[in-house]
Amino acid sequence: MSITRRDFLRLSAYGFGTTFLAACGFKPADAPLASYPTELPALSPTVISQALTELGFEAFASRVKTYQDEQYLYVESNGMPDHQLMVGITSWQQQVPLPQSYSGSNAWKIPLHPIIAENPVSAKTSLYRGAIALAVNGIPIFNALNNRGDDAFLYGELDQWGGHAGRADDYHYHAAPLYLAEIVGVDKPIAYALDGFPIYGLAEPDGSPVAELDEFNGHFTVDGGYHYHGTNTYPYINGGMRGVVTVNGDQIEPQPRTTPIREALQPLKGAVITDFADLGNNSYSLEYQMSGQKYYVNYGVNGSAYTFEFVDASGAKTVETYTAR
Ligand SMILES: [Zn+2]
Ligand SMILES: [Zn+2]
Numbered sequence: 001m002s003i004t005r006r007d008f009l010r011l012s013a014y015g016f017g018t019t020f021l022a023a024c025g026f027k028p029a030d031a032p033l034a035s036y037p038t039e040l041p042a043l044s045p046t047v048i049s050q051a052l053t054e055l056g057f058e059a060f061a062s063r064v065k066t067y068q069d070e071q072y073l074y075v076e077s078n079g080m081p082d083h084q085l086m087v088g089i090t091s092w093q094q095q096v097p098l099p100q101s102y103s104g105s106n107a108w109k110i111p112l113h114p115i116i117a118e119n120p121v122s123a124k125t126s127l128y129r130g131a132i133a134l135a136v137n138g139i140p141i142f143n144a145l146n147n148r149g150d151d152a153f154l155y156g157e158l159d160q161w162g163g164h165a166g167r168a169d170d171y172h173y174h175a176a177p178l179y180l181a182e183i184v185g186v187d188k189p190i191a192y193a194l195d196g197f198p199i200y201g202l203a204e205p206d207g208s209p210v211a212e213l214d215e216f217n218g219h220f221t222v223d224g225g226y227h228y229h230g231t232n233t234y235p236y237i238n239g240g241m242r243g244v245v246t247v248n249g250d251q252i253e254p255q256p257r258t259t260p261i262r263e264a265l266q267p268l269k270g271a272v273i274t275d276f277a278d279l280g281n282n283s284y285s286l287e288y289q290m291s292g293q294k295y296y297v298n299y300g301v302n303g304s305a306y307t308f309e310f311v312d313a314s315g316a317k318t319v320e321t322y323t324a325r
Helices: 005-013 018-023 052-053 180-184
Strands: 063-069 072-074 108-111 116-122 131-135 138-140 164-165 171-173 191-193 197-202 218-219 226-229 240-243 244-250 251-253 272-280 283-290 293-302 304-310 317-325
Touching: 191 240, 226 240
Parallel strands: 138 171, 197 226
Antiparallel strands: 063 072, 072 108, 116 240, 131 138, 131 191, 164 171, 191 197, 218 226, 244 251, 272 283, 283 293, 293 304, 304 317
16 A cells, blocks of 8 residues: 555544554455445344434534434534644635534434435435535535546545535535544444434444445444445545435435535636634634745635635735625
């Protein structure tokens, strides 16, 4: 296994650092596989207990609120992670992360009683729009393939945490936030697919090596359930939907809406994002470099007013303001 600089950054960001590199052969295929069933067990529809479904989110209780009814676990967040972000992106569309209102009627809805689908939906050929999973820190996870069908990670579109800002200036991951396993514990999910099945990290919940994965990056469990795993290679997250979902216009429904406050921007060739700072009070500063020169986007939101200050390499400033629609 060769490790590129980008891989190293990514592994470091995920907290594996030197121990992971030292044990460089570690991947599920090298380890003895646990004896999990590979066929659909007789028990169906599959039901996850409600107690299990709540696990994971509580580690982010200060930023992520959950509540539930008979059908769904509702998850509210502002879509901004508590880790550094955007740094490392080499293919940038000029979007920046802005807080989102994933709350109330626009909250995430995770099915509490996932059901195995007769015809699973593959994320290789579909689900290019919208999220396919939700991380337990309240950040949505999109298809590992971008809306052109390219591997977003390999194309340099992602930061060291596997995310970037989308066309609505909405931050989301396109890869598994594997570092979350360090925070929530190996026995808890790092995310939930929008079909309701949990996504674990690079080990089984009991700490044993990951069982053989199907094309969706998941497997059935001895108790008749099903779950996915994050991986360091494609499909990185759930490679589709093993569980029943409703797909409308290539997007899973229901899921929250993001409302852009400005027109979507174009790729900025040669730009590399080199720093990002949360200045407090919903103010942020993003630094990028082109041809060795530094540029900044200083921006923030105050109520419904959005202000962007663009600073070029000479220090000249341009200001744009927008009002939430
Ligand atoms: Zn994206
Ligand atoms: Zn597993």
